[in-house]
Amino acid sequence: MSLADKIFIDMCNDILENGCSTEGEKVRPKWEDGSYAYTIKKFGVVNRYDLSKEFPAITLRRTAIKSCIDEMLWIWQKKSNNVHELISHIWDSWADETGSIGKAYGYQLGVKHKYKEGEMDQVDRVIYDLKNNPYSRRIMTNIYVHQDLHEMNLYPCAYSMTFNVTKSKNSDKLKLNAVLNQRSQDVLAANNWNVCQYAVLVHMLAQVCDMEVGELVHVIADAHIYDRHIPIIQELITRPTYDAPTFWMNPEIKDFYQFTVDDFRLDNYVTGPKVENIPVAV
Ligand SMILES: Nc1nc(=O)c2c([nH]1)NC[C@@H]1CN(c3ccc(C(=O)N[C@@H](CCC(=O)O)C(=O)O)cc3)CN21
Numbered sequence: 001m002s003l004a005d006k007i008f009i010d011m012c013n014d015i016l017e018n019g020c021s022t023e024g025e026k027v028r029p030k031w032e033d034g035s036y037a038y039t040i041k042k043f044g045v046v047n048r049y050d051l052s053k054e055f056p057a058i059t060l061r062r063t064a065i066k067s068c069i070d071e072m073l074w075i076w077q078k079k080s081n082n083v084h085e086l087i088s089h090i091w092d093s094w095a096d097e098t099g100s101i102g103k104a105y106g107y108q109l110g111v112k113h114k115y116k117e118g119e120m121d122q123v124d125r126v127i128y129d130l131k132n133n134p135y136s137r138r139i140m141t142n143i144y145v146h147q148d149l150h151e152m153n154l155y156p157c158a159y160s161m162t163f164n165v166t167k168s169k170n171s172d173k174l175k176l177n178a179v180l181n182q183r184s185q186d187v188l189a190a191n192n193w194n195v196c197q198y199a200v201l202v203h204m205l206a207q208v209c210d211m212e213v214g215e216l217v218h219v220i221a222d223a224h225i226y227d228r229h230i231p232i233i234q235e236l237i238t239r240p241t242y243d244a245p246t247f248w249m250n251p252e253i254k255d256f257y258q259f260t261v262d263d264f265r266l267d268n269y270v271t272g273p274k275v276e277n278i279p280v281a282v
């Protein structure tokens, strides 16, 4: 069993056993047939992944690592908000006729801000601080921009990363840790998808800043299982599990903007079967 499997199974059992149901309450999302998508939810879930020990992929089912890395690069590297620049079709339901998802995600990371050191966007600000001022406690991004929410088709869910550098006694290298703040999490469709994305991001930043990877702490305000996902989750968490896969990242890449999806691989990724056609609430 991978460490991520254990965390995922414990979180699902906790939500199913101790969660609060939104059935009959006023909710926003709907299923394709127009009925309301209710959830069972837990407030304030915190999951810690030690990236120096294992890559945090679940093995109960296969996390689509290429698609999720492609989406993360779309947001963090291309800083794009257009679904035409994305390989998968997961964002199509939230795009307008031009393919835009509005001023969300990548758009916000591409906005330049004025700092004492000059004009930079939030990603370049993080890289600058990690390289020049690693012990700063101010290294963070935030894409939940209230003034632009009216121009976003879906408000950002994983909205903030806080980076924090430590040093272990037995290594010369600094260790890069991060907190991912997420206001809302669809546990079946996107939990491990989001965890793997941000784990890869920490690996990328550590490599380009000559650091080692440390911990990824995932803070979820509303961790929910949609009503139509409950039987799928119940079956999923009773499946056999396997050892964590080995993460490979091209060691030659030292510039954050030079990575492509082909520079990442999960080796020996043994998993349970695919869950076909997961319904996604819109
Ligand atoms: N209700 C809801 N849940 C989400 O997870 C979600 C949204 N809405 N809105 C925006 C994005 C889109 N996201 C998604 C949507 C679908 C999948 C999905 O169907 N994943 C498939 C694999 C897809 C592939 O292979 O490319 C899966 O099996 O997990 C994942 C993330 C995450 N976000």
Ligand SMILES: O=c1ccn([C@H]2C[C@H](O)[C@@H](COP(=O)(O)O)O2)c(=O)[nH]1
Pocket: 028, 029, 154, 155, 157, 158, 184, 185, 186, 187, 190, 191, 194
């Ligand atoms: O990266 C993502 C993006 C979206 N989600 C999920 C979380 C919710 O189920 C919906 C968004 O609905 P809200 O009413 O705006 O909370 O999308 C995710 O888990 N991860």
